[in-house]
Amino acid sequence: MAIQRVSVWSSSAALAIATLASVVVMPVGATAQALADVKRPDTPLVLRAQGSFYVGGESVEQTQGQLGNLGPGGHITINQMYVRFMVPQGGDGNLPVVMLHGATLTGKSWETTPDGRMGWDEYFVRKGHPVYVPDQVGRGRSGFNQAVLNDVRAGVATSDKLPPWLRFSDEVVWPNFRFGSKPGEPFADTQFPVPAVGELSKQAVPDISFGLPQPNPNWKALADLAGQLTGAVLMGHSQSGSFPLEAALLNPAAAKGLVLVEPGRCPEYTADQIKTLATVPILVVFGDHRDTPTGLSTLPSWQQRFEMCQAMIGRLKAVGGRAEMLAPPDRGIKGNSHMIMQDRNHLQIADMILQWIGGNVRDK
Amino acid sequence: MAIQRVSVWSSSAALAIATLASVVVMPVGATAQALADVKRPDTPLVLRAQGSFYVGGESVEQTQGQLGNLGPGGHITINQMYVRFMVPQGGDGNLPVVMLHGATLTGKSWETTPDGRMGWDEYFVRKGHPVYVPDQVGRGRSGFNQAVLNDVRAGVATSDKLPPWLRFSDEVVWPNFRFGSKPGEPFADTQFPVPAVGELSKQAVPDISFGLPQPNPNWKALADLAGQLTGAVLMGHSQSGSFPLEAALLNPAAAKGLVLVEPGRCPEYTADQIKTLATVPILVVFGDHRDTPTGLSTLPSWQQRFEMCQAMIGRLKAVGGRAEMLAPPDRGIKGNSHMIMQDRNHLQIADMILQWIGGNVRDK
Numbered sequence: 008m009a010i011q012r013v014s015v016w017s018s019s020a021a022l023a024i025a026t027l028a029s030v031v032v033m034p035v036g037a038t039a040q041a042l043a044d045v046k047r048p049d050t051p052l053v054l055r056a057q058g059s060f061y062v063g064g065e066s067v068e069q070t071q072g073q074l075g076n077l078g079p080g081g082h083i084t085i086n087q088m089y090v091r092f093m094v095p096q097g098g099d100g101n102l103p104v105v106m107l108h109g110a111t112l113t114g115k116s117w118e119t120t121p122d123g124r125m126g127w128d129e130y131f132v133r134k135g136h137p138v139y140v141p142d143q144v145g146r147g148r149s150g151f152n153q154a155v156l157n158d159v160r161a162g163v164a165t166s167d168k169l170p171p172w173l174r175f176s177d178e179v180v181w182p183n184f185r186f187g188s189k190p191g192e193p194f195a196d197t198q199f200p201v202p203a204v205g206e207l208s209k210q211a212v213p214d215i216s217f218g219l220p221q222p223n224p225n226w227k228a229l230a231d232l233a234g235q236l237t238g239a240v241l242m243g244h245s246q247s248g249s250f251p252l253e254a255a256l257l258n259p260a261a262a263k264g265l266v267l268v269e270p271g272r273c274p275e276y277t278a279d280q281i282k283t284l285a286t287v288p289i290l291v292v293f294g295d296h297r298d299t300p301t302g303l304s305t306l307p308s309w310q311q312r313f314e315m316c317q318a319m320i321g322r323l324k325a326v327g328g329r330a331e332m333l334a335p336p337d338r339g340i341k342g343n344s345h346m347i348m349q350d351r352n353h354l355q356i357a358d359m360i361l362q363w364i365g366g367n368v369r370d371k
Numbered sequence: 372m373a374i375q376r377v378s379v380w381s382s383s384a385a386l387a388i389a390t391l392a393s394v395v396v397m398p399v400g401a402t403a404q405a406l407a408d409v410k411r412p413d414t415p416l417v418l419r420a421q422g423s424f425y426v427g428g429e430s431v432e433q434t435q436g437q438l439g440n441l442g443p444g445g446h447i448t449i450n451q452m453y454v455r456f457m458v459p460q461g462g463d464g465n466l467p468v469v470m471l472h473g474a475t476l477t478g479k480s481w482e483t484t485p486d487g488r489m490g491w492d493e494y495f496v497r498k499g500h501p502v503y504v505p506d507q508v509g510r511g512r513s514g515f516n517q518a519v520l521n522d523v524r525a526g527v528a529t530s531d532k533l534p535p536w537l538r539f540s541d542e543v544v545w546p547n548f549r550f551g552s553k554p555g556e557p558f559a560d561t562q563f564p565v566p567a568v569g570e571l572s573k574q575a576v577p578d579i580s581f582g583l584p585q586p587n588p589n590w591k592a593l594a595d596l597a598g599q600l601t602g603a604v605l606m607g608h609s610q611s612g613s614f615p616l617e618a619a620l621l622n623p624a625a626a627k628g629l630v631l632v633e634p635g636r637c638p639e640y641t642a643d644q645i646k647t648l649a650t651v652p653i654l655v656v657f658g659d660h661r662d663t664p665t666g667l668s669t670l671p672s673w674q675q676r677f678e679m680c681q682a683m684i685g686r687l688k689a690v691g692g693r694a695e696m697l698a699p700p701d702r703g704i705k706g707n708s709h710m711i712m713q714d715r716n717h718l719q720i721a722d723m724i725l726q727w728i729g730g731n732v733r734d735k
Contacts, residue, residue: 159530
């Protein structure tokens with residue numbers, strides 16, 4: 008596979024080694040004009056193609072009330088997945104990379120960072136990979152099934168039928184995403200661009216995951232997307248960190264490699280499932296400050312999740328799998344957060360992942 | 372303003388004059404693999420920059436219950452607007468175009484068409500314009516305020532406090548978007564790619580417009596975006612067809628030109644407002660078959676909306692405004708639908724709009 012070498016962003020190295028002296032904490036939510044903060048790359052982006060499409064979806068019939076009384080009852084589509092893509096010029100034969108976002112977020116996670124730097128979506132394209140960025144089923148441009156919500160409004164269903172709409176407060180994000188132990192008090196070595204934390208707050212949307220059918224339709228949508236691409240690297244983050252594993256179990260031939268970025272869990276798979284997953288190269292990525300108390304008592308700490316994934320890697324290796332952990336702190340790179348794709352050294356981390364892909368993932 | 376001339380899509384002309392003999396009606400919701408249907412342009416797309424950012428947003432404090440019990444109460448951001456953008460190489464000084472979508476839809480409306488052709492977003496970029504595509508506040512990647520929904524779930528608020536989540540059924544879309552008088556029976560001359568109507572169904576998301584604060588925060592967000600761009604052409608569609616007018620009233624200096632595509636209404640503005648709007652060049656675009664009964668008895672027909680806009684144009688002209696109607700049927704171009712940016716002759720319509728912009732809108 009021929010990967011283009013494109014000079015990008017000569018300022019990124021400088022950014023990555025910027026000292027904390029320049030970090031100024033701004034009030035949560037108070038930010039300057041975001042457009043003016045968007046930085047420009049040094050070289051043009053040359054695309055063979057770009058656009059968007061949907062994966063999956065089912066036609067269901069709903070009542071007038073379930074459709075919000077906008078018109079008579081009839082059919083709508085639910086459980087489809089929106090996917091935006093960019094294919095670099097000359098990159099048609101190269102390995103596609105699918106980037107799936109985490110809880111209460113959308114595909115925006117991978118686009119322009121909160122402080123206006125190039126996102127991983129464009130960076131991977133500039134490195135020669137076609138990149139596909141979905142919104143999870145039930146989120147963002149993928150929409151969600153509103154039937155039960157309107158049923159409750161109409162009195163046809165009781166309010167206990169409502170799924171919760173999940174949101175993290177900005178205050179919870181600080182320790183949970185490991186920018187610092189307390190809101191407004193960043194770790195001395197944090198890599199997250201904390202002056203722009205108010206812009207991250209804007210990226211959050213309500214998350215209706217508990218209202219999705221079971222099994223989670225994102226697993227099949229991700230597997231189907233990999234199949235339509237006739238093979239892809241599947242990357243998930245946080246909530247969706249384990250989704251590439253589930254997609255690989257559904258379609259191991261199309262899952263050419265898995266990158267689990269700060270996964271919320273590494274499930275305790277059966278021996279048979281581990282045997283299947285051992286046929287796929289797997290990289291797990293975790294940042295720093297993993298033992299920070301999150302303030303979310305019902306959820307495991309990030310260190311516990313890290314150890315859960317270490318255990319899975321051990322099981323995979325025991326049956327001949329190529330699975331490994333990438334923990335930048337072990338390489339002397341400190342301060343990476345849960346939003347590692349938005350950290351100030353995000354291109355340095357991206358390069359490590361690209362190097363792993365180059366060395367471990369077979370071509371399409 | 373130097374507008375690039377780029378050769379795009381030699382097949383588009385052929386598509387535009389394709390006979391209806393090739394149109395096969397497929398069952399609603401049943402479609403082939405969408406990715407395989409995505410067509411490729413003949414020439415690469417060369418971008419000076421691309422990415423995304425947010426406009427506006429307010430920090431509010433919410434309770435643990437309002438945040439879905441994911442963690443303790445705290446602050447979140449609401450009423451922000453997601454904006455994706457592409458700037459063509461050499462297009463930095465050119466007039467930006469903002470494209471805002473309609474009801475139950477997202478910015479996807481302007482991207483790859485349901486049958487896989489280039490969207491207006493890319494086409495306008497290829498014609499030299501920086502293009503900005505938002506998701507309306509309360510929709511898609513802009514998120515929405517979930518507080519009252521979780522309050523009802525927790526029993527803190529009663530179900531009559533719930534705003535309706537609006538959806539059009541696929542059956543309603545056929546006459547209301549004027550593909551044909553009845554579902555599955557396209558007009559003989561329809562320009563909409565009806566075999567891909569199932570893909571349009573996937574683009575729909577629940578619309579919580581009735582739950583937005585008043586005045587509609589999209590008006591100010593659109594005005595602020597135009598201001599941040601130091602001048603832009605503002606294009607709205609259907610539900611948002613009148614939003615460029617509202618944005619122009621808030622910031623007439625930044626609204627360099629308005630394009631109202633099949634607007635749901637042209638409001639009866641005061642004489643003072645009309646005087647302000649008369650300082651901005653305005654184009655209203657309406658397709659064919661406007662007197663089709665929509666099946667939505669509480670809403671005006673599209674012919675009635677057309678006449679409402681004709682009346683507004685008359686008032687604007689009476690005080691010296693440069694306002695005009697573009698109705699392709701009057702130029703012998705038949706069969707355009709409400710989703711005119713997705714019709715088979717969508718580039719022909721785009722060229723008419725581009726010609727109007729070139730002739731009527733001053734540079735930034």
